[in-house]
Amino acid sequence: MSGEVITIDGSMGEGGGQIFRTALAYAAVTRRPVKIINIRAKRSNPGLRPQHLSALRALAKITNAEVRGDSVGSMTVFFRPREIEGGEITIDPGTAGSITLIIQAVLPALLYAKKESKVTIKGGTDVPWSPPIDSLRFVFLPALSRMSINAQLELVRRGHYPRGGGIVKLSVEPITEPLKPITLKDRGEILRIRGRSHCVRLPKHVAERQARSAEELIKREGVCRDISIELEWYPRDKDPHLGPGSGIVLWAETSGNAILEYDSLGARGKPAEKVGEEAAKGLIKQIRNGGAVDVHHTDQLILFMALARGTSEIYSSEISLHTLTAIKVAELIMGARFKVDGDQGEPGFIISEGIGLEPM
Numbered sequence: 001m002s003g004e005v006i007t008i009d010g011s012m013g014e015g016g017g018q019i020f021r022t023a024l025a026y027a028a029v030t031r032r033p034v035k036i037i038n039i040r041a042k043r044s045n046p047g048l049r050p051q052h053l054s055a056l057r058a059l060a061k062i063t064n065a066e067v068r069g070d071s072v073g074s075m076t077v078f079f080r081p082r083e084i085e086g087g088e089i090t091i092d093p094g095t096a097g098s099i100t101l102i103i104q105a106v107l108p109a110l111l112y113a114k115k116e117s118k119v120t121i122k123g124g125t126d127v128p129w130s131p132p133i134d135s136l137r138f139v140f141l142p143a144l145s146r147m148s149i150n151a152q153l154e155l156v157r158r159g160h161y162p163r164g165g166g167i168v169k170l171s172v173e174p175i176t177e178p179l180k181p182i183t184l185k186d187r188g189e190i191l192r193i194r195g196r197s198h199c200v201r202l203p204k205h206v207a208e209r210q211a212r213s214a215e216e217l218i219k220r221e222g223v224c225r226d227i228s229i230e231l232e233w234y235p236r237d238k239d240p241h242l243g244p245g246s247g248i249v250l251w252a253e254t255s256g257n258a259i260l261e262y263d264s265l266g267a268r269g270k271p272a273e274k275v276g277e278e279a280a281k282g283l284i285k286q287i288r289n290g291g292a293v294d295v296h297h298t299d300q301l302i303l304f305m306a307l308a309r310g311t312s313e314i315y316s317s318e319i320s321l322h323t324l325t326a327i328k329v330a331e332l333i334m335g336a337r338f339k340v341d342g343d344q345g346e347p348g349f350i351i352s353e354g355i356g357l358e359p360m
Contacts, residue, residue, distance in 0.1 A: 003032065003033070004032075004033075005033045005034065005035055005078075006027075006032065006033075006034050006035070006332070006333055007034075007035045007036075007037060008023045008034060008035070008036045008037070008329065008332065008333065009037055009038050010023075010036050010037060010038045010039040010040060010041060010075075011038035011041035011042055012325065012328060013321060013322075013324060013325025013328055014042070014321045014322050014325045015038075015040065015041055015042030015043065015325075016040055016042070016043060016322075017040055017049070017051070017052050017101070018299070018322055018325065018326065019036070019039075019325060019329055020036055020039055020040070020048075020052055020055075020056075020077070021052070021055055021101065021104055021105045022303055022326060022329045022330075023036050023329060023333060024036075024055070024056065024059050024079055024105055025059070025104075025105055025106075025107075025108040025109065025303060026108075026303070026306075026329070026330075026333040026334055027079055027080075027081055027333070028059055028062070028063045028065075028081045028084065028108065028109035028112075029108050029109055029111070029112050029307065029357060030333075030334075030357070031081050031082070031083075031360070032081075032333075033078070033079065033080035033081070034078075034079050034333070035076070035077070035078050035079075036076065036077050036079070037075065037076050038075060038076075039052075039074065039075050039076065039077065040052070041075070046075060047072070047073040047074055047075045048069075048070075048071065048072055048073060048074045048075075048077070049072065050072060050093070050095050050097055051095075051097040051098050051101055051130075052101075053070060053071070053072055053093075054091075054093035054095065054097045054101075054102055054123065055101055055102050055104075055105040055106075056070055056077065056079070056105075057070060057093070058091040058093075058102050058105065058106055058121075059079075059081075059105050059106055059109060060079070060081075061089065061091070062084060062089060062106055062109055062110065062113075062117075063081035063082060063083070063084050063109055064081070064082040064083060064084075064085075065079055065080055065081040065082060066078075066079075066080040066082075067079055067080075081109075083114070084109050084110070084112055084113040084114065084360070085113060085114050085115065086110065086113030086114055086115040086116060086117040086172075086174065087115055087116075087117060087118070088118050089117060089118070089119045089120070090119070090120045090121075090122075091106075091119060091120070091121045091122065092121075092122040092123075093122070093123055095123060095124075095164060096123060096124040096127055096159060096160070096161045096162055096163060096164030096165075096166075097123045097124055097127070097164075098123065098124050098127050098129075098130035099121045099122075099123045099124060099125050099133060099159070099166055099168050100125070100130050100131045100132070100133055100135075100136055101130045101131075102121055102123070103121065103136065103153075103168075103170060104300070106119070107151060107170075107172065108303060108304075108307065110151075110170075110172040110174070111149060111172060111174060111175050111179075112174065112175070112357075112359060112360045113172070113174045114174065114360075115174065116171070116172065116173050116174065117170075117171070117172045117174075118169065118170075118171050119169070119170045119171075119172070120167065120168075120169055120170075121167075121168045121169075121170060122159075122164070122165075122166065122167055122168075123159060123164055123166055124159045124160060124161055124164050124166055125155065125157075125158045125159050125160075125166035125168060126158060126159070126160050126166075126198075126245060126247045126265060127159075127160065127161045127265075128161060128265060131263075131296065131300075132247055132249055132263050132265065133153070133155055133158070133166075133168060134155075134196045134198075134247075134249040134263070135249050135251075135261050135263055135296075136153055137153040137155065138194075138196065138249065138251065139249075139251050139259060139261045139297070140259070140297060140300060141153055143182075143259045143297070143301075144304065146180070146182055146257075147179045147180045147181070147182050147304055147308060148175060148177070148179055148180045149175070149179065149304070150172070150173040151170065151171065151172045151173075152170070152171045152172075153168060153169070153170055153171075154168065154169040154170075154171075155168055156168060156169060157240055157241060158198065158200050158241055158243075158245065159241070159242065160200070160241075160242075160243060160244070160245025161245075163242035163243065164242065165241065165242035174359060175359050176359060177309075177358075177359065178307070178308065178309035178354075178356040178357060178358055178359075179304060179307050179308040179309065179354070179356075179357075180308060180309070180310075181305070181308045181309065181310040181311055181312040181352075181354060182301065182304070182305065182308070182312045182314065183312065183313050183314070184256070184257070184258060184259065184292040184293050184313075184314045184315065185292060185313055185314065185315045185349070186256045186292060186315070187254050187256045187258040187260070187287075187290065187291065187292040187315070188254045188255030188256025188257070188258065188292075189254060189255040189256075190223065190224050190252050190253075190254055190287060191226065191252075191253050191254055191255060192224065192226035192227070192228065192252075192253045193218060193223070193224045193226065193227045193228075193250060193251070193252050193253070193283070194227075194228055194229070194230075194250070194251055194252075194253060195211065195214065195227075195228070195229035195230065195248060195249055195250040195251065195279075196229065196230050196232060196248070196249050197210040197211040197214070197229050197230070197231055197232070197246075197247075197248040197276070198231075198232035198233065198246060198247060198248070199232070199233050199244075199245070199246035199266070200233075200234060200239060200241035200243040200244060200245055200246070201234075201239055201241055201242075201243025201244035201245070202233075202243070202244045202245075202246055203233075204231070204233040205272075206233075206246050206266070206272045207231045207232060207233045207246065207272075208231060209271075209272035209273055209276065210246065210247075210248045210266070210272045210273075210275045210276040210279075211229040211231060211248065211276060212273075212276065213272070213273040213274075213275075213276030213277050213280070214229060214248060214250060214276035214277065214279055214280040215227045215229060215276075215280075217276070217277055217280040217281065217284070218250075218280050218283070218284065221284055223283075223284050223287055223288075224252070229248070229250070245265075245266060246265075246266030246272065246275065247263065247264065247265040247266055247275065248263060248264055248275055248276055248279045249261065249262075249263040249279070250262055250263065250279045250280065250283045251283070252283065252287060254292075256292055258291075258292040258293065259292070259293045259294060259297045259301075260283065260286050260287060260291075260292075260293075260294045260317070261283070261286075261294055261296070261297065262279050262280075262281075262282030262283035262285075262286060262294065263279050263282075264276070264278035264279040264282070285317075286317040286318070287317075289317040289318055289347045290315075290317065290347055291315045291316045291317030291318070291347045292314060292315045292316075292317075293314045293315065293316050293317065294316075294317050294318075295316065295317055295318035295319075295320050295323075298314065298316040298317075298318075298319070298320070298323045298350070299320060299322040299323040299325075299326045301314065302323060302326035302327055302330055302338075302350075302352075303326065303330065305330075305336070305338075305350075305352040305354055306330035306334045306336035306338075306352060306354050306355065307334070307336075307354055307355065307356075307357045308352075308354035308356065309354060309355075309356030310353075310354060310356065311351065311352070311353055311354075312351070312352045312354060313349060313350070313351045313352075314349070314350050315347065315348070315349050315350075316342070316347060316348055316349075316350055317347055318345065318346065318347060319340065319342050319343065319344055319345070319346060319347070319348045319350070320344065320345070321344060323350070324340070324344060327340065327350075330352075334355055334357075335355060336352055336353065336354055336355050337352065337353040338350065338351065338352045338353075339351045339352075
């Protein structure tokens with residue numbers, strides 16, 4: 001990769017924080033400097049917010065990067081990464097910022113580190129506008145193993161907005177050859193639906209009601225009869241969380257090894273039944289759309305498809321603007337080639353020719 005600075009306009013496409021994190025991730029794995037302008041320009045509060053700043057500083061620490069513009073509200077950031085050593089790393093932004101968004105930014109870089117990484121990340125595990133930690137550990141990371149990615153996630157303690165206090169341990173082995181492409185075209189038969197309903201600093205019945213309402217809706221809609229939702233709750237005298245908080249994650253297991261997941265987060269004044277129903281309705285929609293990858297995991301896969309060696313092909317349950325934006329960034333920075341057969345908001349096929357980035 002060239003050492004020339006590439007400039008990315010953060011206002012293109014959906015114009016959100018995803019562009020910023022993805023551009024940083026590509027810069028890190030290629031050791032290529034990047035300048036990101038108009039960061040989150042389409043949002044009501046444009047520029048870097050604390051959660052984006054946390055991802056930037058975490059990745060800067062991991063890559064020993066030169067950084068300019070790392071402040072809340074900044075609309076322009078310059079990022080020049082250097083070597084990725086790996087090893088023992090602690091990331092503590094001191095807020096309830098999303099741990100999963102930090103993982104999205106740093107995971108690609110850790111795959112190209114010199115040695116295995118063991119990263120302790122503190123903050124929010126289940127917070128608004130980001131994937132819950134259970135979607136990563138039960139759905140996405142297992143799916144990435146098919147691309148020869150070996151990453152393990154341990155949940156030590158949950159953290160909810162605004163108190164935070166969550167702790168996660170991420171272990172990542174560096175790759176020894178380019179990532180394998182992934183093919184997910186045929187969803188196959190819905191075999192069973194699994195899930196995790198949790199609550200902290202709240203009565204057990206909150207987790208129970210979330211799970212019960214989700215299960216009842218799925219059965220009532222005739223989607224699947226084999227449903228098992230684990231409960232996670234803590235007696236008051238053995239609850240280590242700062243809390244309170246709750247949420248539910250549901251996913252389908254299929255004969256075609258599809259990636260189909262949906263989730264919902266509890267909130268003050270929001271009935272537990274509503275939380276369960278939201279997750280169930282979302283999963284039912286993704287299943288009925290017929291795709292093999294749900295709408296949210298589609299855009300998360302794009303980066304890894306771009307890095308892989310060879311042709312990847314997935315059938316998405318819903319092609320979102322986030323996905324189309326992720327593809328544009330992959331093409332601009334990495335030179336990967338993508339073909340989208342389908343319209344925004346509809347199911348469709350996404351085919352990529354990845355660059356086969358070699359381990360450093």
